[in-house]
Amino acid sequence: MDMSEKxxxxxxxxxxxxxxxxxxxxWRKKVNGHxxxxxxxxxxxxxxxxxxLGGVVVDLVLRIVGK
Incomplete structure (x- = not known):
């Protein structure tokens, strides 16, 4: 293999x-978007x-206070 081929x-x-x-x-741009x-x-x-969770806590507090 001569120089020009290389x-x-x-x-x-x-x-x-x-x-x-x-x-x-x-591909990286596409993945970053995903x-x-x-x-x-x-x-x-x-x-x-x-x-x-906040709703459950409020419901629990209201049930305890209501008793």
């Missing part, structure tokens, strides 16, 4: 690596659980 091979390899990096960056939505949903579920 250079051509390295250029092809560089182009492939650039494409793979670009694909990984696109993670943001999951985080929002989990936050909403957490607030729902907290509100339910």
């Amino acid at each position: 250079i051509a091979y390295l250029e092809v390899q560089q182009a492939r690596l650039d494409e793979r990096i670009s694909d990984l960056e696109d 993670l943001d939505r999951i985080e929002t949903k989990l936050g909403n579920i957490g607030w729902g659980i907290a509100a339910t």
